[in-house]
Amino acid sequence: MSAAGATPDYQFAPHERPMMPGSPATPDHPTRRRIGYFLIGTLLGLTGGFINGLLTANLPQIQGALGLTTVEGGWLTAAYSMTNICMSLLLIKFRQQFGIQRFARMVLAGFLALNLSQIFVHSYGFELIVRGASGIVASGLSTLCLFYIMQSMPAAQRLGGMVLGVGMSQIALPLARVISPALLIHGDVQNLFLFELGLTLLCLAGVWLLRLPPSERIEAFEPLDFLTFALFAPGMALLCAVLVQGRIQWWTTPWLGYGLAGSLLLVGAALMVEHNRANPLLNTRWLGSGAIIRFAIIAASMRVLLSEQNYGASGLLAVVGMGQDQLVSFYVVVTLATVGGLVASLVTLNPTDLLRPVMISCGLIAAAAFLDVDASNLTRPAQLYGTQAMIAFAAIYFLGPALMGGILQALAKGPSHIVSFSALFGISQQLGGIGGAALLGSFQIIRERFHSEVLAQSILPTDPQAALRLQQLGGAYARTLGDPALRQAEGGVLLGQQVAREANILAFNDVFLLVGVLATLAFLYLLARWSYFKWKGITPLGKELAALAAMRNRAAS
Incomplete structure (x- = not known):
């Protein structure tokens, strides 16, 4: 044929x-x-x-x-x-x-x-x-x-x-x-x-x-495809720019607000065009269904939680002075754990129970984040091998089931829905990744300022320990600076740097705690949903699997 x-x-x-x-x-x-x-x-x-x-x-x-x-x-x-x-x-x-x-x-x-x-x-x-x-x-x-x-x-x-x-x-x-x-x-x-x-x-x-x-x-x-893309692509590009630059230039910068408003207008206009098309590039009715919205939220949320590694752990190690050369073995462990997660995802992949791997991944992220909350200036890469291996495993272990769940729903509706699903999956992963870094980065900056103020207020010139510390730090310049007042001033600079470092470490601990709490809430939600399906004897995506089997039988005949 x-x-x-x-x-x-x-x-x-x-x-x-x-x-x-x-x-x-x-x-x-x-x-x-x-x-x-x-x-x-x-x-x-x-x-x-x-x-x-x-x-x-x-x-x-x-x-x-x-x-x-x-x-x-x-x-x-x-x-x-x-x-x-x-x-x-x-x-x-x-x-x-x-x-x-x-x-x-x-x-x-x-x-x-x-x-x-x-x-x-x-x-x-x-x-x-x-x-x-x-x-x-x-x-x-x-x-x-x-x-x-x-x-x-x-x-x-x-x-x-x-x-x-x-x-x-x-x-x-x-x-x-x-x-x-x-x-x-x-x-x-x-x-x-x-x-x-x-x-x-x-x-x-x-x-x-x-x-x-x-x-x-x-x-x-079709001609309207190019109109949709001409509206949708700049809108998403503006949103990406806002999320990336918001933490760097800070969120009160005026152009960020204009960019976000422009993004909403452009994306909204694109969706309005698609909603009224007979053969849409983005099937808004299907994308607006409850199952697809849940899929997008879960996929994006997992990427936000996984920023604990991409931003949190790497940022912490940078604060304590670890350079790229000193992190090779750390990332070897992360790479091996990622490969392990991919293999485990393939071996355990079960189209009738795709929620369980996502739930397990949330549990692993929560456990790892809570184990990391006691970091200090003595923390080194070897102390994070176990927790970051857990997160790397979870990062890839959830991806296969989440991807398959979305693909099965799209294929059951017809090949034309693959375009909509592909766009949704890519957007959820990209926005989840850069959005997670923006969220955790902004939270870390806010908490660092809080801890810096608290630590600075606790250092009093009349405190004998503080005075001794200033004298010790200033002593490092004894051979180059003869003026005691200058040595005292340089000691104050070094003490300020140490305070900033400790404040950053405490802030990263707060980030780990936040991720742990969010991952726990996600785990409890998924556990409740999974338990409900088991109790009721419901097979998620059962209708979609049956529809695909029927399509294969028709194609074979």
């Missing part, structure tokens, strides 16, 4: 038909080819994850090399999120209309052009352009990774392959921090760009050697 819009000389068997237009066919492959697809998919996934992971891990070094302020460095982070957050809307339809091979060539050619340009051009403006374009490329690489991994799986395990494909890019985030010190051993950020160029060339070679099977194509784009 020939598929409409497919490559003319290729005949699809019924079981080989793509899941939806724009996705590759799924023929039966020999074992060696499956291994090849798996290895190339792994390479694509890690490369896509490194695009953001290397930026996040080495942002201070990039700022230093380009002479950037903290605000300018924040714009580099924002530029990536602003483009990455909703590119799936267009990329899915691009694949459907132009095919998977053209999509793959476009993504990798764009990435190669970016990396080559970055080696020769060094300026803040160009770096902003590169980071913005990198958000688009990362979205495309993640999709290619997904398709390659799924080709390596037998038909019965392809949904698990989808989970594995999404998890690959997550492994790259801690792994980037493991390899960064080796890349920057001579302090030259150019090595980062050369490393990315090498990965790009490997990806090009792999995709050229082993192509994806052809896909079905349709006329996917």
